[in-house]
Amino acid sequence: MFADNWKISLRQIKRLLILDIFGLSSLMLPRILSSMTGADGIFCLLFGMLGGILLVWLMQKNLKNIRGNYYNYMIDATGQIVGDIFMVFYFLYFVTLCSFVLYQTTNLVLTWLLPEGSYVWVSLLLLLLATYGTIRGIEGRARVYEIIFWFLGIPLLVMLFLALREVRVDYWTPIVSSTGENLFHGTIAFFIFLLPLTAILFLKPFCRKKDKLATCAGSALGIVTLMNGIIYLILLGVFGQNTMGILKRPIITLMSMINLPGGFFTRQDVFMTAVWFFALFALLHTGLFQSTLILKELFHESGNRYSLCVSLLVAFFLGVGFFENVFWEEIYEIYQKWIVLPGMVGILLVLPLAYHIKTTYTGRKGEK
Amino acid sequence: MPIQITPSLKENIDNFETLFSDCADIKKRKIKVGQKLEQQCYIAYIEVAISNVDWKDSAVGKFLQALRNLPEEELVSYVKQNVEGISDSQPFATMEDAAQGMLTGDVLFFLDGYNKALKIPDKGYPGRGVYETESEKVIRGSNEGFSESIKLNTALIRKRLRSPHVKVKESFAGRRTHTNVDLVYMKDLIYPGMLEEIEKRLKEFEIDGALDSGIIEQLTEKRKYSPFPQFQTTQRPDRAAMAILEGRIVLLSDNSPVALILPATYNTFIQTSDDYYSRWEIASFTRLLRYLASFLAMTLPGLYLAMTNFHTQILPTDLLLSLAAARQGVPFPAAVEIVIMELAFELLREAGVRLPGANGNTIGIVGGLIIGQAAVDANIVSPIVVIVVALTALCSFAVPNEEFATAFRILKFVFIFLCAYLGFFGFLLGMLGILIHLSHLESFGIPYLAPFVGADLNGYRDERDTFLRLPLNFLKKRPVYTREGARTRLKLKKQEKK
Numbered sequence: 001m002f003a004d005n006w007k008i009s010l011r012q013i014k015r016l017l018i019l020d021i022f023g024l025s026s027l028m029l030p031r032i033l034s035s036m037t038g039a040d041g042i043f044c045l046l047f048g049m050l051g052g053i054l055l056v057w058l059m060q061k062n063l064k065n066i067r068g069n070y071y072n073y074m075i076d077a078t079g080q081i082v083g084d085i086f087m088v089f090y091f092l093y094f095v096t097l098c099s100f101v102l103y104q105t106t107n108l109v110l111t112w113l114l115p116e117g118s119y120v121w122v123s124l125l126l127l128l129l130a131t132y133g134t135i136r137g138i139e140g141r142a143r144v145y146e147i148i149f150w151f152l153g154i155p156l157l158v159m160l161f162l163a164l165r166e167v168r169v170d171y172w173t174p175i176v177s178s179t180g181e182n183l184f185h186g187t188i189a190f191f192i193f194l195l196p197l198t199a200i201l202f203l204k205p206f207c208r209k210k211d212k213l214a215t216c217a218g219s220a221l222g223i224v225t226l227m228n229g230i231i232y233l234i235l236l237g238v239f240g241q242n243t244m245g246i247l248k249r250p251i252i253t254l255m256s257m258i259n260l261p262g263g264f265f266t267r268q269d270v271f272m273t274a275v276w277f278f279a280l281f282a283l284l285h286t287g288l289f290q291s292t293l294i295l296k297e298l299f300h301e302s303g304n305r306y307s308l309c310v311s312l313l314v315a316f317f318l319g320v321g322f323f324e325n326v327f328w329e330e331i332y333e334i335y336q337k338w339i340v341l342p343g344m345v346g347i348l349l350v351l352p353l354a355y356h357i358k359t360t361y362t363g364r365k366g367e368k
Numbered sequence: 369m370p371i372q373i374t375p376s377l378k379e380n381i382d383n384f385e386t387l388f389s390d391c392a393d394i395k396k397r398k399i400k401v402g403q404k405l406e407q408q409c410y411i412a413y414i415e416v417a418i419s420n421v422d423w424k425d426s427a428v429g430k431f432l433q434a435l436r437n438l439p440e441e442e443l444v445s446y447v448k449q450n451v452e453g454i455s456d457s458q459p460f461a462t463m464e465d466a467a468q469g470m471l472t473g474d475v476l477f478f479l480d481g482y483n484k485a486l487k488i489p490d491k492g493y494p495g496r497g498v499y500e501t502e503s504e505k506v507i508r509g510s511n512e513g514f515s516e517s518i519k520l521n522t523a524l525i526r527k528r529l530r531s532p533h534v535k536v537k538e539s540f541a542g543r544r545t546h547t548n549v550d551l552v553y554m555k556d557l558i559y560p561g562m563l564e565e566i567e568k569r570l571k572e573f574e575i576d577g578a579l580d581s582g583i584i585e586q587l588t589e590k591r592k593y594s595p596f597p598q599f600q601t602t603q604r605p606d607r608a609a610m611a612i613l614e615g616r617i618v619l620l621s622d623n624s625p626v627a628l629i630l631p632a633t634y635n636t637f638i639q640t641s642d643d644y645y646s647r648w649e650i651a652s653f654t655r656l657l658r659y660l661a662s663f664l665a666m667t668l669p670g671l672y673l674a675m676t677n678f679h680t681q682i683l684p685t686d687l688l689l690s691l692a693a694a695r696q697g698v699p700f701p702a703a704v705e706i707v708i709m710e711l712a713f714e715l716l717r718e719a720g721v722r723l724p725g726a727n728g729n730t731i732g733i734v735g736g737l738i739i740g741q742a743a744v745d746a747n748i749v750s751p752i753v754v755i756v757v758a759l760t761a762l763c764s765f766a767v768p769n770e771e772f773a774t775a776f777r778i779l780k781f782v783f784i785f786l787c788a789y790l791g792f793f794g795f796l797l798g799m800l801g802i803l804i805h806l807s808h809l810e811s812f813g814i815p816y817l818a819p820f821v822g823a824d825l826n827g828y829r830d831e832r833d834t835f836l837r838l839p840l841n842f843l844k845k846r847p848v849y850t851r852e853g854a855r856t857r858l859k860l861k862k863q864e865k866k
Contacts, residue, residue: 009824113793114678125797133804140808143821148803208824270679270792277796 007208010216012142015149017197017220020286023279024101025193025228027108027249030235035245037186039171040178041232047183048190049225055194056221058348059201060214065355070201071297077355084298086347090198091294093340095311097196098287099318100332102126105280106319112252112273119323126281127316130288134308138206141289145282152275159272160234162258167237190228192336194221195344196283199290252276288315371463377480381410383463384478388412394470399432401479402440409435410478417473418490427457428475428488444481451486459484468546495520501603501625503770506642513603518548518622524605525552529612537563539570541621542578548622549584552608557615557850562812566617566630581621581628591809595775598811600632607641613857615850631812631849635819635834637772638662643837652836659835661766665776666802668760669706670783670795672753676702678791697747703788705749709757710780712739717761814849822848826855 033041066073075083106122114122133141178186197217204210235250238257244250256269265271288311295307322328371383381398388394396412411428418426438446451457460466466485470476473492478485498520501513514521522536537551549570553563569588578584581601589598602608603625608618611629619628629636638658643651680688698705716735720728736758743749760780767773779802786794809816819830826848832838833847846855 009822011824012821109793113796114791117790117793122793129797129800129804132801136804136808139815140804143807143815143817144800144803147807147817147820264684265682266684267682270682273792274796278800281800 008139008142008203008206009146009208010212012146013200013203013207013213014216014220016142016145016282016286017200017217018223019145019149019152019279019282020196020199021193021220021224021283022227023276023283024104025190025224026231026251027104027276027280029190029193029228030232030244030250031247032189033186033232034236034241034250036182036189037178038241039173039175039236040183041186041236042229043176044183044186044190045225045229045232047187048194049221051187051191052194052197052221052225053218055191055197055345055348056214056218058345058352059198059217061352062201062348063204063210063214065352066201066204069205069297071294073355074351077351077358087294087298089343089347090202091291091298093195093344094199094287094290094294095314096318096332096335098130098284098291098311098315100322101280101284101287102315102319103322105277105284106323108249108252108273108276108280111249112269113277120320123316123319126284127288127312127319130281130285131308131312133285134289134292134304138203138289141285145278148278152278155272156275159255159258159268160230162260163234163238163254166257167234168240169237171237171240172233188337188341192341194224195336195340196286197221198344198348199286202290202293288312291315370465373461373463373466373478373483373485375481375483377408377410377478380463380478380485384410384412384467384476387463387467401432401435402438402443403436404440405436407440407443408480411475412470413475413490414470414473414493417493418475426490428477428490431477431488443479447479447482447486457489458487460487471546472548492517492519498524504602504604504607504640504768506604506640506645508642508645510604510606510641512605514605514608514620514625514627516623516625518550518620521605521620521625521627522550522552525609525612525618528605528609529554533557534612537567539567541570541575541584543574543576545577545579547578549578550620552612552618552620554612554615557613557846557854558617559615559813559849559851562617562631562849565812566619578621579623581619581624581626584619584621585628594805594809595778596634596806596809596816597637597769597771597775598630598632598809598816600629600636601626601769601771602629603627604641610641610644611636614847615854631810631814633811633814633816633818634806637769638767639833640768644840648837648839652838655837656835658766658768661763662772662776665760665763665767665773666779667783667795667799668763669710669756669780670787670798672756673703673706673784674787674791674795677788691750691752694750694752698750699747700749702753703784705753706756706784706788707781709743709749709753710760710784712743713757713761714777818848 030041033044037044062070062073065077067076071083071087074086077083078086102123105126106119109122109126110117110119133144197220200213200217204213207213231251235244235254238254239247239250247253252269252273255272256267258268259266260268288308291311291314292304292307295301295310296304299307301307322332371387373380381396385396388396393415394412395415396410399409399411401407401409409432411432413428418428435443435446451459458469460469461484463485466476466487469485469487472487473490475488475490476485477488495517496515498512498515500511512524514524526534531554533555535553535555537553539549539551541547541549551563551566566588570584573587575583575587585597585599585601586592591598599619600611602611608627608629612618617630619630621628638655640654643655675683676691683691695702700708712735716731716739719735720731722728723731740754740758744751744754764773764777767776779798783795783798786798788794790797806816807821815822819826819834823829823831826845829845830847832842837843841858841860844856844858844860846857
């Protein structure tokens with residue numbers, strides 16, 4: 001029968017990827033881009049998207065070679081030890097991503113919804129919920145985000161449309177005034193937000209139409225870039241470069257300013273926080289799910305009890321650590337820029353090459 | 369070791385009477401048959417289960433009359449040869465099977481020299497007949513409802529589905545009650561494996577008594593700790609027939625007017641029969657209302673608490689002031705106020721259900737109007753809380769399925785608790801928790817949230833009958849739980865050009 005078959009559709013994967021990337025990027029990127037590049041931030045998004053296309057292309061090359069799962073492919077291409085090292089690299093990426101998103105989501109809750117709450121309790125509740133979701137498997141996870149996609153998307157589009165009234169076009173200038181270095185840093189920043197796309201490499205065994213996974217990722221990339229572009233232009237037009245550079249989460253501030261015509265509620269920010277809450281939770285959930293999956297495969301665990309416990313504990317303590325040590329945010333940024341980004345691209349370049357060499361060599365040996 | 373029925377009538381009578389000793393309701397008679405009235409037979413039946421008013425017109429009366437006109441030496445051969453001539457008659461070789469045959473409400477017949485007992489059908493147990501259903505009222509459509517007799521219920525379905533593809537598979541549940549359980553389905557429409565799955569689950573338990581379909585439902589559900597039912601229930605034969613036409617299976621249990629339908633999804637619980645009898649605009653509008661009602665029945669009191677206790681900034685100042693004025697003098701915190709009123713309402717509902725018809729209505733009026741007003745006057749609760757609780761109740765009544773609405777009634781208290789302590793964050797946590805729960809829940813292999821999820825399995829066509837019920841000519845295909853290759857429901861013949 002249909003359910004519990006561990007197979008998910010392309011629509012589910014696409015919506016999951018969109019929410020994964022959109023939440024964190026729309027929340028953090030406007031401030032980063034605005035402080036670095038002003039109106040030129042839009043070019044960073046475009047260049048970032050080009051980088052994203054390259055990433056998707058590389059993933060496609062790898063996806064074609066994956067027969068069973070990604071781990072087996074890595075072992076086939078580079079051997080057991082290197083494969084294991086790559087898996088540890090991915091585990092660290094996803095578990096730190098989970099903890100960072102946990103920190104961001106908790107921050108969002110404490111700032112906008114529960115100012116007197118305890119970050120430990122909020123983090124714990126969020127992680128427990130993500131654990132519940134992870135226990136329920138990939139199908140359940142995909143269905144949650146498939147169903148809430150338009151419930152979040154429609155109000156967001158309406159609010160953005162209403163915000164257009166407040167936009168001052170003169171705030172979109174001057175353009176092409178940033179230095180190349182700033183543009184490069186802005187592009188890198190957006191590209192880092194696109195890295196959760198690599199989760200599809202692990203999703204191949206769970207997908208119904210495996211050959212279209214990369215296309216699906218490409219389409220998610222296009223939609224997220226478009227949404228970020230629209231949001232960036234609106235925010236820039238409403239706040240201007242200087243104000244936006246100061247605001248911590250300008251998109252939510254914008255939501256508190258928009259009034260629905262004839263609306264009953266005076267402010268919509270509390271309700272609209274739900275969009276980012278769910279989107280961030282999706283990424284948090286992805287981080288926990290992927291890190292658990294990687295540990296499970298790495299240690300050949302039959303269930304996922306121990307893998308989940310380890311991922312959970314690491315994510316919780318790292319997440320809470322962000323509150324305790326302010327400088328961790330900077331360390332995380334450095335880690336993403338100098339280790340994760342080159343590492344991800346490097347692995348995606350090395351694997352098909354190694355696989356090609358190995359298959360050619362084995363083929364020749366076989367012929368002899 | 370089963371007791372075999374022998375040609376000796378005396379031995380059979382002894383065995384039968386030992387089995388049914390101290391059973392005053394079971395009538396046993398020795399009757400002489402044959403032309404000379406020299407051969408003895410024995411009949412046994414449950415007192416009210418056979419027609420004692422007009423004995424001659426009944427099958428057993430006619431059968432005995434025929435035996436009186438035959439010579440004694442031909443009686444046994446006549447009975448042997450003519451068993452199949454009487455509709456629904458059945459010979460039994462063992463005393464236990466014969467006893468079970470009689471307990472279905474028919475007459476048991478023993479004849480000296482015949483080594484079998486014969487079940488001769490009669491009117492069976494007394495029942496209500498076909499009455500109007502008390503729940504699931506519709507504006508348009510049939511008003512017939514299921515009754516307690518399983519035979520009558522299957523006939524009501526047959527009446528609507530006159531096709532040889534409709535199959536009725538009979539089994540029994542309850543070691544002591546031996547309750548008939550029928551699975552009714554359309555052979556060429558059900559999804560492969562679904563029938564086997566329910567049959568497997570029915571065999572997985574042995575219970576003393578299955579007095580209602582509710583017991584079977586609970587014992588065959590996979591996720592026993594979920595508040596959401598995994599079987600749809602109905603008392604309407606047309607709803608059951610409609611489900612069968614969608615490739616679903618209807619489970620009928622004797623002595624229960626409630627049929628179980630499987631598989632069930634969130635969407636099927638929100639649908640009603642008249643959604644398809646009415647025009648699509650009104651059907652879609654009421655469908656949307658019901659979806660909204662199912663959401664508010666669970667969340668409205670919680671949202672009220674979150675807004676008034678945590679996020680007052682979103683409310684207009686005038687409203688905020690009037691809310692504060694309304695709450696002046698109320699000694700309890702808003703959460704306690706809500707819980708008191710909700711519990712009072714649940715008590716009223718329970719009292720209204722248990723009391724006989726007219727008194728039940730009175731309780732509603734007394735409780736709703738007088739106690740509510742008195743509570744507001746006495747400053748125990750604020751008027752706004754009465755409004756919130758009343759609206760929540762209305763929403764729960766708008767959900768067409770009682771069992772499904774109960775899930776929201778229970779979860780409402782969870783939301784009250786979450787929102788009272790965590791505000792809107794609690795609401796979001798609760799919603800996510802329920803979404804995660806629902807997204808992994810399934811009923812006989814079908815995702816509970818179908819067709820909002822997994823709609824690709826049927827080419828996204830099932831989405832045409834969800835929030836909106838599109839015009840019938842858009843609903844050409846049956847839902848995903850129908851067998852592949854048999855999903856065409858409607859073919860439109862092109863109008864001939866004049």
